Amino acid sequence: MASIITKPAHLRCMLTRTGKCLAVNWTKTSFGSERSYASKTDGESRIPKIYTKTGDKGFSSTYTGERRPKEDHVFEALGTTDELSSAIGLAREFCIDKGHTFTDQLDKIQCVLQDVGSNIATPQSSAREIHIKKTKFSSQPVADLESWIDEFTEKLPPLTNFILPVPLWVNTLSMHIGLMCFILTSLSARTVCRRAERSVSPIVRSGEADPDVAKYLNRLSDYLFTVARYTAMKEGNEETIYKRPE
Numbered sequence: 001m002a003s004i005i006t007k008p009a010h011l012r013c014m015l016t017r018t019g020k021c022l023a024v025n026w027t028k029t030s031f032g033s034e035r036s037y038a039s040k041t042d043g044e045s046r047i048p049k050i051y052t053k054t055g056d057k058g059f060s061s062t063y064t065g066e067r068r069p070k071e072d073h074v075f076e077a078l079g080t081t082d083e084l085s086s087a088i089g090l091a092r093e094f095c096i097d098k099g100h101t102f103t104d105q106l107d108k109i110q111c112v113l114q115d116v117g118s119n120i121a122t123p124q125s126s127a128r129e130i131h132i133k134k135t136k137f138s139s140q141p142v143a144d145l146e147s148w149i150d151e152f153t154e155k156l157p158p159l160t161n162f163i164l165p166v167p168l169w170v171n172t173l174s175m176h177i178g179l180m181c182f183i184l185t186s187l188s189a190r191t192v193c194r195r196a197e198r199s200v201s202p203i204v205r206s207g208e209a210d211p212d213v214a215k216y217l218n219r220l221s222d223y224l225f226t227v228a229r230y231t232a233m234k235e236g237n238e239e240t241i242y243k244r245p246e
């Protein structure tokens, strides 16, 4: 089963800068400010602790050190991006089981989603130059997605109808990667991706995150849809298309 344990790039940045606590808690999937991270060390022994208790009252930190309520749109977007990465990690496992060849793409996507998180956790209005430099999101991942989508699309029949979300108990890969399944909708990576996009959009619109982050999530939902169609075709599953009721 896919591990949801990650090594966030932003946490690595933070470690390099502080130069301490190398036995870091890699199990955390999101962001901690330098200040809150430092407080996770245990005095002289420097044993890192996973908990600081600083979030117990419902507030947490951005990478820039701002304290905000946990329901803030930044943490909402960070949480949804984490969910998306978990859903893709799950899809990746089914991908390996079925012998599909694009697991390396899914690996890259999970890494890029860490960078998406770094960018979201760094509100531009409170960021210093060093924060911006370390969490800048490049446009290359968007271009990568586009070329992968184009490659799959060339191999697929043209899309002339709406494809219906049907429960495919046997075709678990398609289900987890893209096609909405009413039984496991919340686990469908594409729907989680679109939710992530909705949560990130207002942050980008207000100028607090990089516009390429929104572009990436928009393209990623198309990638997940296309790769789901591709795997369904490879596995010999017919698409259930929309027919107008008589």
Ligand SMILES: Nc1ncnc2c1ncn2[C@@H]1O[C@H](COP(=O)(O)OP(=O)(O)OP(=O)(O)O)[C@@H](O)[C@H]1O
Residues within 6 Å of the ligand: 028, 030, 031, 032, 033, 036, 050, 051, 052, 053, 054, 055, 056, 059, 060, 061, 062, 063, 070, 075, 076, 078, 079, 121
């Ligand atoms: N509920 C949440 N959903 C999404 N992101 C969160 C949430 N809580 C915190 N974060 C983000 O993830 C980072 C790491 O989470 P962590 O649980 O360590 O924060 P905390 O609750 O503030 O601290 P602690 O757990 O030590 O009391 C935080 O710095 C914040 O940026």
